[in-house]
Every structure is written in structure tokens, then in C-alpha cells.
Amino acid sequence: MIIGGGIDMPYVGFGIPLLICTVPLAIFTGMLLMFPALKRSALGSHEEDEDLQEELERMSRAPLTPRLMLPFFVLIVLLGGERIFPSVMPSLGMPLAFLIAAASGLLTGRKWNPYEAATEAVKAALPV
Incomplete structure (x- = not known):
């Protein structure tokens, strides 16, 4: 939509169709990018859990x-x-x-x- 606005291409009325096209793609892409990390954490080591716990404790103090x-x-x-x-x-x-x-x-x-x-x-x- 930003590109369309920049080149004076009217996109009035395309808000809902663009939303319908982009939201599922965004969810799919997010899941696709997260899957390897989720798979590693399911199989993962406990060292990362300890590091994560330390970071969460540090963040809770702020x-x-x-x-x-x-x-x-x-x-x-x-x-x-x-x-x-x-x-x-x-x-x-x-x-x-x-x-x-x-x-x-x-x-x-x-x-x-x-x-x-x-x-x-x-x-x-x-x-x-």
C-alpha cells in the first residue's frame, strides 16, 4: 500500500482483500521461520533454559x-x-x-x- 501510494496508484477499496491476502501469509511465514527454533527447543538442551531463566530474571528487575x-x-x-x-x-x-x-x-x-x-x-x- 505504501508503494501504491507513492506512485499514485489508487488502492481505495482494496483494504479488505489485501488484508485477506497478507494476514494468512504473515502467519504462515512466521510459523515457517519459527519452526526450526521450536523443534530445537523441544529437543534442546537445558543450558539454554538456564540462560533464558537468567535473562527473564534480569528483565523482571527492570x-x-x-x-x-x-x-x-x-x-x-x-x-x-x-x-x-x-x-x-x-x-x-x-x-x-x-x-x-x-x-x-x-x-x-x-x-x-x-x-x-x-x-x-x-x-x-x-x-x-
């Missing part, structure tokens, strides 16, 4: 705040605002709205230093 919903609220404001207030809010386009909402996700988590993260990633990747 408090969940309403700030985590910020990207969704930004997306709703950007997409809904241009339709509700077309004279006030310019149409940014769907890709830019999603990009801005994704960028707002950087404000929701812990503070981090991009330079340190990049340095650590390079050090971790160099032995390979």
Missing part, C-alpha cells in the same frame, strides 16, 4: 513504565493528526511517520552512549 508506549503514541499522533487536523498538520507520509516513531523509541529505554556501544560491538565482532 521496571516497566508508560514511557515504553511513547513510539506508539507518537505514531498515532503523526498518522491521526494529519487526518484530523489537515490544515494544521502537514502530511509527512507513512515512511517518515514510522521513522520518527521508531526514533522516539530511543527516548524510552536506558540512557546509552552510541560511541561506547559501537566500540563494544566492534570489539565483539573482531575475533570472528
